[in-house]
Amino acid sequence: MWQRGGTEQQADGRPEDRGALGPAVELRGVRRRYGRGAGAVHALAGIDLVLPRGSFTAVMGPSGSGKSTFLQCAAGLDRPSEGSVRLGGTEITGMGENSLTELRRSRLGFVFQSFNLLPSLTVEQNVLLPMRLAGQRQDRRRAAAVLARVGLADKAKRRPGELSGGQQQRVAIARALITEPDVIFADEPTGALDTVTAAEVLGLLRHAVDTLGATVVMVTHDPAAAAWADRVLFLADGAFADSLERGTAERISARMATLVSRPGAMAGAAA
Template sequence: MRLRSGTRQKADDRPEAPAATPGLAVELRGVRRRYGRGPGAVHALAGVDLALPRGTFTAVMGPSGSGKSTFLQCAAGLDQPSAGSVYLGGTEITGMSENRLTELRRSRLGFVFQAFNLLPSLTVEQNVLLPLRLAGQRQDRRRAAEVLARVGLADKARRRPGELSGGQQQRVAVARALVTGPDVIFADEPTGALDTGTAAEVLGLLRHAVDTPTGSGPQAGGGYAHGATVVMVTHDPAAAAWADQVLFLADGTFAGGLERGSAEQIAARMATLTARTGAMAGAAA
């Protein structure tokens, strides 16, 4: 992770955030998140710098309480950092109004959660089309059919979530995340409630979203030469092994990474980090 240059100064001496770095899907600069004040304050993020290129799959792991969920929430604009800047696709979202943030999340981001978060009263097709409906866009049933076919649920469009297995519900959630053709998909423990075989199917879908060009975007010849960018928080080394890189969080900061590691390598690195974090906590007690 490279160091950032200092901020420029405006004519009235107020600091101006530097421009976003070209080619990055997600960029965090000096991001801190503090809960509470005084001696009892909790520093969930303690100065995070991160630069993720477009069309990459990144897994984030760390011991319990390391700041994984806070990192994801700040990176996705679901929570405001106490300090620092967050850029999504070149757009700084720090300090953006809630209305603009909501519009950005609906049009450019996809989300997959452990709990699926499907609406039980809607059909599978209606759940998939919900992001388009909320964004005020046309309800494109052909688009819904395309993404449902991609996740292997072409014949389930008229069903309701309660009629599906857990793995099928998570595939509906993935289809919902894909329907807008998002720049970035944020996944929070997407396989936490699934068995090993079903988890592999869902991870394969996320991997495919990264490896398949979107066919849209501002490039000569029409389209990006990359697919979506996936940022996934997980506790499972087998899930993390699907990613291009694994980053490890400890005490609110990144403590190194691993490129394309096996599940065994990732588990070993995670065990070392957890042991070191526990030893440091014991020494400080």
């Protein structure tokens, strides 16, 4: 699993060798403004970022620093006012909505705080949903393998309402892995979980990076969650103000305290 042999199709229909492409995520001069004139809100004030494949990056910052806007622009869920975004070697900034939707379904994975599972579908059907939406053959053997990786091999026929919160988030991770995406974007994936269950979920994301070669970009407010990442990026006022490699929860918390105490750290940007 996770071997990208052969070629695949770009958004314009041309074949590409995804294994030979460059960084997983690349943002150049990305700005995002809401509104105009004196009342404009500068949510992102010029982001330059390159994330290698097979890396786990956490993004943190004070409330209003631009974390959610960053994630939305990086994942193609929102369009920057200026700059360019490349995912898995593909420039997405000028893509039409249909092409963007297809790219998100087939080449990106998403894990949200609220799980976002469909209650009427079984666990297996939820996991296979991205393949179904992308028009791909629904591979039940692959679904079984991914569910086994997240410790839910015996839950395939259950519905989300029969599972605990931690189990539902495991289903969400399996769903994110099923298409072998270029990038998994996680938005506060442990926000609704207790400490023990959160550690289990973060361990699965860490395992996906270390063993499967996945690339994970996670927005979180929790220093303990960020400590699982290879690198923590700190946002303030819509721009990256600091970074920390392989930091402990204590060191990450101390850096966050410095950002929060900065004059103006809570102004001029929107989360």
